[in-house]
Amino acid sequence: MALSEFALIERYFSACGARRSDVILGIGDDAALLAPPPGSELVAATDTLVAGVHFPPDSPPASIGHRALAVNLSDLAAMGARPAWALLALTTPQADEAWLAEFAAGFAALARGHEVALVGGDTTRGPLCITVQLLGHVPAGSALRRAGGRPGDALFVSGTPGDAAAGLALEQAHLSAPPAAAAYLRARFLRPEPRVALGERLRSHASACIDVSDGLLGDAAKLAAASGTGVELDYQQLPLSASLLATVGDPRARELALGGGDDYELCFAVPAQAVARLTSELPPEHWRYARIGTLTASSGARVLREGTVMEFSHSGYQHFG
Ligand code: ADP
Ligand code: MG
Numbered sequence: 001m002a003l004s005e006f007a008l009i010e011r012y013f014s015a016c017g018a019r020r021s022d023v024i025l026g027i028g029d030d031a032a033l034l035a036p037p038p039g040s041e042l043v044a045a046t047d048t049l050v051a052g053v054h055f056p057p058d059s060p061p062a063s064i065g066h067r068a069l070a071v072n073l074s075d076l077a078a079m080g081a082r083p084a085w086a087l088l089a090l091t092t093p094q095a096d097e098a099w100l101a102e103f104a105a106g107f108a109a110l111a112r113g114h115e116v117a118l119v120g121g122d123t124t125r126g127p128l129c130i131t132v133q134l135l136g137h138v139p140a141g142s143a144l145r146r147a148g149g150r151p152g153d154a155l156f157v158s159g160t161p162g163d164a165a166a167g168l169a170l171e172q173a174h175l176s177a178p179p180a181a182a183a184y185l186r187a188r189f190l191r192p193e194p195r196v197a198l199g200e201r202l203r204s205h206a207s208a209c210i211d212v213s214d215g216l217l218g219d220a221a222k223l224a225a226a227s228g229t230g231v232e233l234d235y236q237q238l239p240l241s242a243s244l245l246a247t248v249g250d251p252r253a254r255e256l257a258l259g260g261g262d263d264y265e266l267c268f269a270v271p272a273q274a275v276a277r278l279t280s281e282l283p284p285e286h287w288r289y290a291r292i293g294t295l296t297a298s299s300g301a302r303v304l305r306e307g308t309v310m311e312f313s314h315s316g317y318q319h320f321g
Contacts, residue, residue: 017111017118032119040137043081051128062106063190072134077199078211088121149208149227149269160241163188165260181243221301
């Protein structure tokens with residue numbers, strides 16, 4: 001690399017993200033030293049983005065930096081955790097300074113927005129690939145899990161699923177849309193806003209939670225399976241954005257909401273008797289979530305349209321499917 005590895009880390013990553021007083025030792029030594037709050041449990045997640053698999057290789061570098069952290073923030077949100085410290089393993093074909101500056105800026109803006117400090121990582125040469133490890137914490141015993149839902153629990157989703165899948169199709173020129181709708185949908189793919197604040201608040205409401213990354217129907221089915229229940233989704237209740245509807249029309253918008261990936265929203269279950277408290281403490285208009293279905297005693301995932309079960313050939317994106 002033209003720029004030495006040391007100079008590159010110093011220039012782009014040593015002050016990337018928030019400063020936190022619980023970072024005893026950050027970038028520069030062999031490992032970071034962190035001080036989780038007393039009485040908390042550490043929550044850890046990692047996700048890899050591979051060029052050409054998880055994003056088009058020519059995506060804006062700031063979007064790649066944003067998404068590399070966002071996908072991990074979404075995992076911590078699903079646990080009800082507060083994110084705090086990140087490590088970044090970056091493999092890149094060359095030290096392209098303009099690319100690195102934009103990548104680091106995209107990562108840093110989202111990190112600061114969530115008070116996440118970048119405390120270490122690794123930098124290597126090779127095909128473009130980014131792995132972020134994110135650490136956070138929850139009060140001991142309070143984390144949300146996929147397991148914990150019971151038959152009869154109401155099921156909710158945040159945001160408007162399907163937008164990001166349409167945004168990716170627009171990025172890849174597989175779809176066209178009116179300019180305002182195209183800008184909105186592209187941003188939903190390029191700069192997802194993980195529901196960290198909602199996840200933390202859901203600790204005192206939800207019985208189970210998962211983040212929606214591989215398609216709502218498939219991810220709701222995973223929550224249900226982990227909870228030992230089934231799930232019924234109401235086709236008519238899926239929350240759809242006006243931009244998605246304007247771009248692909250009604251049946252296709254619902255298919256994308258059920259099966260499209262990259263939403264980074266939360267899908268969560270709430271016991272029936274706790275729904276009134278949820279909606280009064282976390283007004284759905286403000287927190288932007290909607291009821292989409294119910295957990296059931298019989299296993300499996302079903303989509304119902306006016307009470308009739310619909311058939312779907314495919315319920316989510318699978319890398320090794
Ligand atoms: P080592 O060989 O001991 O693993 P490195 O030279 O790889 O050390 O890294 C030096 C320091 O820089 C370490 O603190 C490491 O965590 C940090 N670091 C390396 N690459 C990155 C990166 N892409 N982002 C953040 N920190 C990094
Ligand atoms: Mg070392």
